[in-house]
Amino acid sequence: MNRGPLLFLGLFATMACSWLGFVLGPQLQLGGLTQTNTVVLGDALSQSYPVPEPGDARQGAEVYRANGCAFCHTEMVRPRSLGSDIVQSWGARRSLAEDYLFDQPVMLGSQRIGPDLANVGLRSDTNGILLRLYDPRRIIRGSLMPSYRFLFETRKIGFFPSPDALVLPPPDRPPPGCEVVPRPAARALAAYLMSLRQNGYLFEAPPPGQKTNAVPAVKTAAAK
């Protein structure tokens, strides 16, 4: 290996192998994914899945991205054979490529310092999420999550108390005449988290108890 051009050629070939396998190949297979017509958990009618998230949730994804929430929370449920995600009831089925069709950016995360959030929208409500953001340790003792109070505003109550002021227990309660109101960023973040629900049944992940998937049947019914 004393010739520069030969070295370059070899490097080019090896690099190309890896690139074909991890960039081009997947792009050819997954680049053309589209919505599916399928059944969604808890709903008898077939519908499109996944659906693009609503505007406020999209803004919330920006808050999630900017603050690096994905360093502590993953957004993917592994199959039952590969880890305890389903046992920990973070999802009823494994996550699939289709679930992230409209995410921008896709933030799968790589470590769980907090629980997985792939289906947090199915197990929480907006108010609970806001309370957790304001004071995580009030909800879960010993939680490692920092409080995100900079997403909230403590302000004087105007003519009427604000309808979305947080209802806080005594130690957190603001001084009399004041209220704690989520800023737009907090509301958007909550909307984003509520939009996280991987509840459509897909070909690779049929509903429990069903050996084959119902999706093709639904499709043909729609076609007829």
Next chain:
Amino acid sequence: MSIVVSSARTGCSASPQARKEGTGDAHPVPLLCLFAGAVLWLFVALTLGLIDSLKFHNPEFLAGEPYLSYGRVHAAQNTALLYGFGVPVALGLGLWLLCRLGRAALAAPWVVLLGALFWNFALAAGVAAVLCGGRSGYEGFEFPAWCAPLLFVAYILIGVCAFVTFDRRREEKLYPSQWFVIGALFWFPWIFSTAGLLLLAAPARGVLQALIACWCAHNLSGVFLGFAGLASSFYFIPKILGRPLHSHYLAALAFWTIALFGSCGGVPNGAPVPAWIVSLSVVGTGLTIVPLLAVATNFYLTVRRDLEVLDADPTLRFTYVGLMFWLIAGAQQIAGALPGVSAITDFTWFGAARSGLFHNGFFGLTVFGALYYILPRLLGLGPAAWRPGLLKAHFFLAFLGVLITYVSLVSAGVGQGILLSDARNSFADVMRRTMLPLRVSTLGELMILVGTVLFLLNFARILILACRRCRAEAKERA
């Protein structure tokens, strides 16, 4: 650019001979700029890491400041470590090795200097933007979209000079370190442009983004930094022992297998992508056992008669300990890719432990070993210019710091994984029960930081010595 034999023999330039023959005093400047900037970035990264680590002692620590909240600091820390410390130091090391092994003078040193300055300023802006919430959202590729092209231009400025230097080499026969440097120089623009185009400029659809980000981050550490670090090990260990490398064939085997297998990987088991991609990643990672064994055998057979002198020289000591950490990190990566193990260890502190061992243990120590050799020579001083007490303290702090962090995080990760596989344990409980090792790791991080500060002090000292000497020489001439 004229080529001066005498200057090439003693490093890039900066030897007294080089000055006499008129290549100018400028040559060490670009390399010093790359190295000094890199070590300062390492200091920044370690400080940010310490802030993050302290948040595990008290989650409310600096939580009120959006700029210093965990996620932003963590992103800034990653960026500072990989792009502030890793890339420039790999480039500097590569340029120095290409000059020395090719017996060529550094091509267009002012362009390299320009590139280095441009890189550091662009990155500083990028890191500031990350702290202000401009994170791109892709791990290992955190800076905002406008920063990537700036960094790319800066890299190209330096990279082109490196290739010209390589092309002007006067030594026909290539030494393994040169392959590794060239490999690294070639790898970076490819992965960086792939990430820039498919993540930031024209984002790929859906989960492909996550896949591409994984692949780029894996290649940036495993191949780019791995190649750069190994280039240094392959040069300094035989050089300082005064023995030839045992086998160039084994080195070639390691080189090509790292390029081929080491570049495939980084996709976690159970990731939401078609199964063949995950299989490819697992198989690639599994096969990195080949370069691991090749490197281990090669170095063992090179040093086996000199085992007792390995600790005598600071460069040698840093380098071989770094190499050990590379082997451990590689073995852990293979173990962690096995489906049975990954079911327990994926997404826990296990991965963070490996990444710390690779970056601070392998790459950090290897680089410091090289810097202890290169810097005095660049400045025209002897190796005795270093203050030995600071040097020794740096080694022990860095070594023990890496070890403490690693052991504590691995135990936290494995504990977390095992506890989580029992459905009776709630997630919050598991996290509470694995707090102790996590908190111990802060101590390790503090030690690495203090070690780096000692290095900076030592570095500042030899810079002052060199300045004084320059001034004295100028007076003499006058």
